[in-house]
Amino acid sequence: MEKKELLYEGKAKKLYKTDEDGVLWVEYLDQATALNGAKKDAVSGKGALNNQITSLIFDRLKDEGIPSHFIEKISKTEQLVKFVSIIPLEVVVRNTAAGSFSKRLAIPEGTSLAFPIVEFYFKEDRLDDPFINDDHVRVLSIATTEEIQEIKALAKRVNDALRTLFQKAEIRLIDFKIEVGRDTDGGILLADEISPDTCRLWDMKTQEHLDKDIYRRDLGDLVPVYQEVLQRLAD
Incomplete structure (x- = not known):
């Protein structure tokens, strides 16, 4: 699968199109924010940790029959999700x-x-x-x-x-x-x-x-x- 153009950049993630219809590419960032962005700092390693924790949790929720946009983790800082x-x-x-x-x-x-x-x-x-x-x-x-x-x-x-x-x-x-x-x-x-x-x-x-x-x-x-x-x- 190929990562395409950037669709959105938020406080903690970037979201990209892919060459597959209905599938998005998420990149977690090394950034910590609080107070609706009033406090913001670069934190090395944070993106990888949040991606891995989120991927693990969504996999466990899938086992419980809870529907989500999550497809799979593809690297320490990246995952694929369904478009919603x-x-x-x-x-x-x-x-x-x-x-x-x-x-x-x-x-x-x-x-x-x-x-x-x-x-x-x-x-x-x-x-x-x-x-x-x-x-x-x-x-x-x-x-x-x-x-x-x-x-x-x-x-x-x-x-x-x-x-x-x-x-x-x-x-x-x-x-x-x-x-x-x-x-x-x-x-x-x-x-x-x-x-x-x-x-x-x-x-x-x-x-x-x-x-x-x-x-x-x-x-x-x-x-x-x-x-x-x-x-x-x-x-």
């Missing part, structure tokens, strides 16, 4: 209070929630990705009522699978963000990535951060932490 039309939502699932959720509702970080909460954020950098509800999603014509329910059900299935996967690695899944898209038939698929960039992960025994909060909160070096997550998942 990304729905402009960040879908966040929370199992434990942390981050903006704790600040917004004055619930101490680390407080287990009675049940997983699914939140929507409008994916629009100009508006700082605001928190929105189901009615906002419908008014903005982002998704139909039926699609909203399908997205929430998919997010909960992903949550169940990820909690089991991370628990085996002695990692506590605090919360995570996913993106979804429509395939050419209009079906809803999991898209983008699942990595310590998009998940809040704590060590089960020490409660130490194993995610991008290391970078976001200036707690230390990101790469050894991501290496630890990859190693535990691969064991």
